[in-house]
Amino acid sequence: MISLQNVTKIYDNGSQALKNVSLDIEKGEFVFVVGSSGSGKSTLIKLLLKEVEPTSGNILINDENIAQISRKEIPYLRRKIGVVFQDFRLLPSKTVYENIAFAMQVVEATPREIRRTVPAVISMVGLSKKAKAYPNQLSGGEQQRVALARAIINKPPVLLADEPTGNLDPETAWEIMSLLKDINMRGTTVVVATHAKEIVDAMQKRVIALKKGVILRDVREGGYNDEI
Amino acid sequence: MMKFRTLKYHIRQGISGLFKNRLMSLAAVITVMACVFILIISLCVVENIGYILDQLETKIGISVFIGDNISDKDVSFIEQKLKEVSHVSDVKYISKDDALEWGRKNFNGKEFLAGLEEDNPLPRSFDLFIDSSENQRVVIDAIEKIQRDFEEDSVSKKVEENFKNSIIQQKKDENSENADLNIEQIDDSSKDADGVTLEEHKKAAISAIGGEGYEYAGIYKISAPQSAADSLAAIKNTVRIISIILIIVMGIISTSIIINTIKLTVLIRKNEINIMKYVGATDWFIRGPFIVEGLFIGIIGAIIPCIISWFSYDEIINIINQDVSIVKRLFEFSPGSELFAFIIPISLIFGGGLGALGSITSVRKHLKV
Structure with missing residues (x-):
């Protein structure tokens, strides 16, 4: 599903974010990418979204080398990858419903498809009662649910989450994690970059630990800092 | 799409x-x-x-002055030709009387123009208006062509006339009774007493057009305010x-x-x-x-x-x-x-x-x- 082959990323300012990283993520996997800030987690996410280009190495998504796709094709790559961020990134002027429907309008879905799909996804993330609320009327956890709903509305095969619980209290964080797990159970490959130790430890999923741009550890079912 | x-x-x-x-x-x-x-x-x-x-x-015109000795028929022939020139938007005929009238109005000096009614020295003329000043040169060229064609035509006629007269004269001198009979037979290849053909006479006359001392019969002057x-x-x-x-x-x-x-x-x-x-x-x-x-x-x-x-x-x-x-x-x-x-x-x-x-x-x- 996702494959990195000897990927190195050196930013223009000379900082080396990833050093010769190789990894494979299979379809339907749930993967934590852990590490302190500056370990290269975010760079990894950005590389997968083709927000930044690798300095060297290949990145394959669905057997397609994304280094070779043109700027024009990036939107179509991103339609296959849902993404959520620590800061939710919702549009403050749009309601919950509109924020989610927006992602479908962008891919030029028909109004009928939108009317049919959006309420289902809203109820899946448990926000049916708040469909008409605006982001500033929601708690952090609720906002992240909206972001999650938006990320999966177009049924991408891959969901990337960059510190999805970073701004949330532990209880809410758990709710989001269980949602991510639900999404994974439905067949979506989920990659979560995080440093939420308790969650990683408790979930016992595959953990890829990064440190200063190098893979420190890659365990099938592990905790956050088995060796860190 | x-x-x-x-x-x-x-x-x-x-x-x-x-x-x-x-x-x-x-x-x-x-x-x-x-x-x-x-x-x-x-x-x-x-x-x-x-x-x-x-x-x-359009107010800048070209004035075309006509000689006094040509007939009204020739004047209207020239007018027709002038009207056919491209880029000419209007042709206005100014008769001798019109010219005098205009002079009176503009010079205000009745004494100066007094008594001219009988023997008006002012020429007939045409005022031409052109569509755009850029085309003035082209129009003037066309007028010059009309001028030349008219001159060639009238010079040829005059030469032919003279030639006939001289032949008649010659015949009269030789045999006064048959004088009129041969006039019809004159053509370009006919020769006069000196053995010169009518055609050669015509050529000589035509080549003199525009030369020194030549007086134009039809259009004798084209006046255009070029600098304006x-x-x-x-x-x-x-x-x-x-x-x-x-x-x-x-x-x-x-x-x-x-x-x-x-x-x-x-x-x-x-x-x-x-x-x-x-x-x-x-x-x-x-x-x-x-x-x-x-x-x-x-x-x-x-x-x-x-x-x-x-x-x-x-x-x-x-x-x-x-x-x-x-x-x-x-x-x-x-x-x-x-x-x-x-x-x-x-x-x-x-x-x-x-x-x-x-x-x-x-x-x-x-x-x-």
Whole structure:
């Protein structure tokens, strides 16, 4: 599903974010990418979204080398990858419903498809009662649910989450994690970059630990800092 | 191919964008208005200068003077020929009496022209008006051709006449009884007493046309105010160049102002653009609403000055005509309906294009996510 082959990323300012990283993520996997800030987690996410280009190495998504796709094709790559961020990134002027429907309008879905799909996804993330609320009327956890709903509305095969619980209290964080797990159970490959130790430890999923741009550890079912 | 619902989405988003950033939109509309106003004013001035120059140009004629000794039939033949010259818009015949009348009016000196009714020395003439001063040279060339053709024709006739007479004379001298009988047989190859053919006589006479001491029978003078025509053509060219430069400069200034205004609205929506990029929106999908917004700003900004200037144009012209009465006698201003038939589309295209261009430029930077 996702494959990195000897990927190195050196930013223009000379900082080396990833050093010769190789990894494979299979379809339907749930993967934590852990590490302190500056370990290269975010760079990894950005590389997968083709927000930044690798300095060297290949990145394959669905057997397609994304280094070779043109700027024009990036939107179509991103339609296959849902993404959520620590800061939710919702549009403050749009309601919950509109924020989610927006992602479908962008891919030029028909109004009928939108009317049919959006309420289902809203109820899946448990926000049916708040469909008409605006982001500033929601708690952090609720906002992240909206972001999650938006990320999966177009049924991408891959969901990337960059510190999805970073701004949330532990209880809410758990709710989001269980949602991510639900999404994974439905067949979506989920990659979560995080440093939420308790969650990683408790979930016992595959953990890829990064440190200063190098893979420190890659365990099938592990905790956050088995060796860190 | 863009889907219709996507277009609808762009238009809806674009319009809602206009209202969401009301102040910014207003600022942008006012900017466009100012630019289009200046554009319209400069177009009005430039167009009127051109229009007035055209009028002056048609008042510059070419005078063609006719010799006194040719018949009225020949004069109307020449008139017909002159009318057939291309670029000639009008041919006016001035008879001897007309010329005298004109002289009386303009010189005010009756003594000077007194007693001329009986033996009027003023020539008949034609006043030719041409469509554009640039064509004066061509027209003069054509008139010169008419002049020459007429001369050749009349010289040939005269030579033939003389030739006949001399043959008759010769025959009379030899045998007075048969004198009239042979005249019919004369042709170009006939020879006179010295053995010279009629054709050779004709050739010799024709080659003398325009030479020293030759007097033209038909058109004996072509008078054209060349320097006036030249300077008018030069002024027209300058006006044309100035107007093009003006439009380009206005375009550059207003585009940069629009870009900066729309940049602010884009900045406000930076997050929105960012999110659109993450959910997989194409560049054109992101640009769409901004282009609609820019088009609306541009077109609204153009319509208002169009309407205002259209309605005030005739008023202003009236005021100028009344206050500066000399103007009315010299020339007319370009009629508003004609002028605005071309100013309005230009302004709308200018405004709309400006808005759309401004939007595309403003969004460009933010698309690189």
